[in-house]
Amino acid sequence: MTDSAPRNQYDCSKCPGYCCSYPRIEVKNRDLARLARHFKLSLEVAERRFTRIYMDDGKPERILRHQKDSVYGSICRFFDTDARRCTIYEARPAVCREYPNGTRCGYYSFIQFERKHQDDPDFIPSA
Numbered sequence: 698m699t700d701s702a703p704r705n706q707y708d709c710s711k712c713p714g715y716c717c718s719y720p721r722i723e724v725k726n727r728d729l730a731r732l733a734r735h736f737k738l739s740l741e742v743a744e745r746r747f748t749r750i751y752m753d754d755g756k757p758e759r760i761l762r763h764q765k766d767s768v769y770g771s772i773c774r775f776f777d778t779d780a781r782r783c784t785i786y787e788a789r790p791a792v793c794r795e796y797p798n799g800t801r802c803g804y805y806s807f808i809q810f811e812r813k814h815q816d817d818p819d820f821i822p823s824a
Contacts, residue, residue, distance in 0.1 A: 707797070707805035710782075713821050715804040716796050717776045717783065718769035722761040724748050728790035729759070735788035747774065761790070768821055 724732070724747070733743035750757045766772035768781075775785045783789060797803070812820045 703800045705800050707800075707802035709802075709805075712802075712805055712808060713768050713781050714772060714776055714783075715769070715808075716793070716802075717773040718766065718771065720760075720763070720771065721751055721753075721758065722773055722790060723792050724759045724761055724790050728792075731788050731790075732785070735785060 729740055729744055729748070732738075732747055733740050736743060738746070744759070747762060748759045749762055751760045752758070762774045763771040764774045764776070764778070766776070766778050768778075772778065773783075775783060775789075777784050783793070808820075808822070811822055812818055
């Protein structure tokens, strides 16, 4: 008998990028360094181009900038809104790498249920 990690019960390629629409996608120092390397930029330039400061209860938090999105209104600046995919997957921040922190994604389960009952494999719930 072999030990194996639990299998994910979701498929990000079948999701329109819900988690990428979260308003606060935190960028830690290591994440910023990864982005800077990916784009061959200095840390300062990468920070200025790709992030902004959000004040969380008086404490600054560095987050990714957003862009307009027809599905969710606003989405990560690195999200391809036509292909509905991350354009920096290998350089994405740790919070994105860790999401959804388990083998299940609640949104994926929800959207699969809706697509089945709407009899539409591409259905995206609107706000």
